Amino acid sequence: MRLKRMMIVDVPIILDDGSIVHYEGYRVQNTLSRGPGKGGLRFHPSVTLNEVMALACWMTIKNAALNLPYGGAKGGIRLDPHQHCKGELQRITRRYTSELGGFIGPARDIPAPDVGTNEQTMAWMMDTYSMNVGGTATGVVTGKPVALGGSLGRHDATGRGVFISAQEAGRRRGVPIKGARVAVQGFGNVGSVAARLFEQAGARVVALQDHSATLVDEAGISIAAASEHVANTGQLAGFLPGAEASTETFWLVPSEFLVPAALEGQLLPERARLVETKIVVEGANGPTTPAADDILSERGILVVPDVLANAGGVTVSYFEWVQDFSSFFWTEEEINARLEKIMVGAFDSISSVAEERRISLRTAAFIVACERVLSAREQRGLYP
Numbered sequence: 001m002r003l004k005r006m007m008i009v010d011v012p013i014i015l016d017d018g019s020i021v022h023y024e025g026y027r028v029q030n031t032l033s034r035g036p037g038k039g040g041l042r043f044h045p046s047v048t049l050n051e052v053m054a055l056a057c058w059m060t061i062k063n064a065a066l067n068l069p070y071g072g073a074k075g076g077i078r079l080d081p082h083q084h085c086k087g088e089l090q091r092i093t094r095r096y097t098s099e100l101g102g103f104i105g106p107a108r109d110i111p112a113p114d115v116g117t118n119e120q121t122m123a124w125m126m127d128t129y130s131m132n133v134g135g136t137a138t139g140v141v142t143g144k145p146v147a148l149g150g151s152l153g154r155h156d157a158t159g160r161g162v163f164i165s166a167q168e169a170g171r172r173r174g175v176p177i178k179g180a181r182v183a184v185q186g187f188g189n190v191g192s193v194a195a196r197l198f199e200q201a202g203a204r205v206v207a208l209q210d211h212s213a214t215l216v217d218e219a220g221i222s223i224a225a226a227s228e229h230v231a232n233t234g235q236l237a238g239f240l241p242g243a244e245a246s247t248e249t250f251w252l253v254p255s256e257f258l259v260p261a262a263l264e265g266q267l268l269p270e271r272a273r274l275v276e277t278k279i280v281v282e283g284a285n286g287p288t289t290p291a292a293d294d295i296l297s298e299r300g301i302l303v304v305p306d307v308l309a310n311a312g313g314v315t316v317s318y319f320e321w322v323q324d325f326s327s328f329f330w331t332e333e334e335i336n337a338r339l340e341k342i343m344v345g346a347f348d349s350i351s352s353v354a355e356e357r358r359i360s361l362r363t364a365a366f367i368v369a370c371e372r373v374l375s376a377r378e379q380r381g382l383y384p
Contacts, residue, residue, distance in 0.1 A: 003053065004029045004037075004071070009099035011077060013091045015084075023079045025096045027103055027111075030056035030072040033376040036107055037073025038063055038314060040114025041121070043089075047076035058285065059314070062307040064369035066346045068318050073109050081116045090124050097128040104129065106139035106325070112317050113143040123148055139324040142317035151320035153335035154313075159193025159261075159283070161312020164340050165304045166198070166257050166281045168347040173302055175278050178202035181218075181255040183277070185209045186262030187226070187236055190283045190310065194259055196223045207253040210262070212237035214250045251275050260287035261310075267292045275301070282306040297360055305362035307369070308350060315342050 011023040026049050029037040039059035052074045060072025077096055081089060097104075104111060113122055122141040126148060129140045138149030146152060153160075170177055180203045184195045187210045195205050204220035212235035215221055221240065229239040237244070251267075254276040260266050261283025267275075272292035280296060280303045282288060288296070288303060296303055316339055323329050330338070354364035 002031075003056075004032050006049070006053065007100065007103050008049065009096065011092060011096045011099060013088060013095055015088055023077050023092065025075070025077040025099065026052045027075040027100055027109070028052045028056040028073060029109055030060045030074075031373060031377075032071040033373055033380060034064060034071055035069040036071065036105075037109035038068070038070035038317070039072055039074040039112070041075040041077075041111045041117050041125075042114035043077050043079055043081040043092075043116030043121075045078060045080045047078040052076045055285075058307070060373060061366060061369040062311050062314060064372045065307050065350065065365045066311045066315055066342060067349075067372065068315065070110075070314075070318070073111075074114075075111055076114075086120075089121070093121050093124040094128045097125045098132060101132075104140060106137055106321070110139065110317075110321060111141050112314070119143055119145045119150060122150075139321050142320040144320070149320070149324045151316055151323060151335060152330070152332040153339070154316050154320060155189065156193045157316035157335075157339060158310050158313035159190045160197060160336065160339060161315065161343055162190060162194040162259060162261065162281055162283045162309050163197040163201075164312070164343045165309040165347060166194075166259070166279065167201075168344055168351075169279050169281065169302055169304050170257070172351060173279060175256050177257075180204070180257055181206045181253075182257045182259065183207035183250065183253050183255040184259045184261060184283075185250060185266060185287075186260070186284060187230060188261070191259065191261035192223070192227055192230070194261060194281075194283055196227070198257070199223045203257070206255060207250055208236060209247070209250045210236045213239070214245045214247055215240050215243050216245050216249060216253055217243045257281060259283050262287070265289055267296075269295055272296050272299075277301060279304065282309045285310065293360070293362065303360065303362060305360075305365050307365050308346060308361065311346070312339055312343060315339055 006028040009025045011025045055074040056072050063070040122144045125141045130136045144150035182198045182203045182205045184191045208215045251271040256278050258277040258280045264286035267288040269291045272295040350364045
């Protein structure tokens with residue numbers, strides 16, 4: 001798929017000490033054939049144009065695979081948000097939003113939080129855009145605070161989508177959630193929510209890993225207690241001192257469900273040869289390398305790909321966008337029910353293609369998504 005358009009912007013701000021710094025920002029729209037662009041905005045020192053272009057393409061596939069009425073987009077600014085106070089981050093966000101001008105908008109391109117950004121960032125973007133167009137435009141971003149048009153259920157949406165995908169995969173493979181052993185890498189917003197939902201459904205979370213520690217307990221780790229510990233200390237280290245193990249031990253813990261929900265490129269070929277699990281559910285973007293994917297397939301381990309498994313966040317972002325247009329908001333129960341309906345429907349469609357063509361869920365997801373994008377492009381035709 002050809003890239004639709006990209007913008008590179010200079011983002012100058014005055015720091016609190018009076019000095020002026022310049023950052024480079026990007027916004028890429030991969031395709032708009034199925035609707036306005038949709039994708040996150042990240043603040044990170046390693047952001048590059050090539051990375052943002054790849055992530056925008058990823059969003060095209062994810063949105064089309066879930067049959068959401070969006071194209072794919074992504075944005076980023078190359079900076080370390082931890083090196084700036086709240087006031088400086090606000091000025092950076094507002095200047096970046098203004099530099100984008102008419103590039104974004106409720107019917108053009110809708111940013112959302114990503115690495116290094118949050119609902120406060122989205123509130124600043126929404127306000128800046130609204131001031132520039134002369135009227136409140138809540139639908140220009142998603143992932144906003146609920147008080148400013150955000151959606152209930154958005155915080156847990158990605159982790160909930162991971163759990164729903166795992167449930168569907170387990171149903172097809174004859175692996176029930178109740179009584180299952182679960183290993184979760186990453187205990188941030190996605191991993192912690194998924195772990196909590198697994199536990200509530202009767203599974204045992206036997207392994208957890210974050211940047212600070214690997215915890216293993218065959219009897220099951222209390223997710224509520226672990227979450228409280230992380231809220232107080234910022235890390236898992238110290239929660240179960242007697243249960244801490246080496247980093248590589250995590251990949252050796254027997255489980256029915258393995259959920260890599262941390263960083264990309266974590267499930268490497270050497271780890272794929274050793275893991276003892278039945279189903280891998282990708283909570284992170286790109287956690288499994290292509291070579292490792294092949295090894296898991298050869299071993300008969302089902303992989304639920306990221307473009308399906310972690311699409312709960314963008315799905316509830318879609319709900320937020322719809323609610324903002326109508327100024328009518330649903331309850332959290334309604335949000336969760338609608339999320340499950342869309343996730344299960346997407347899983348059914350992709351799984352059917354995988355079974356018919358005897359291919360992986362990942363390949364099937366890309367086929368379904370690309371067919372939808374290409375069909376929309378053909379039906380729209382060319383102008384002029």
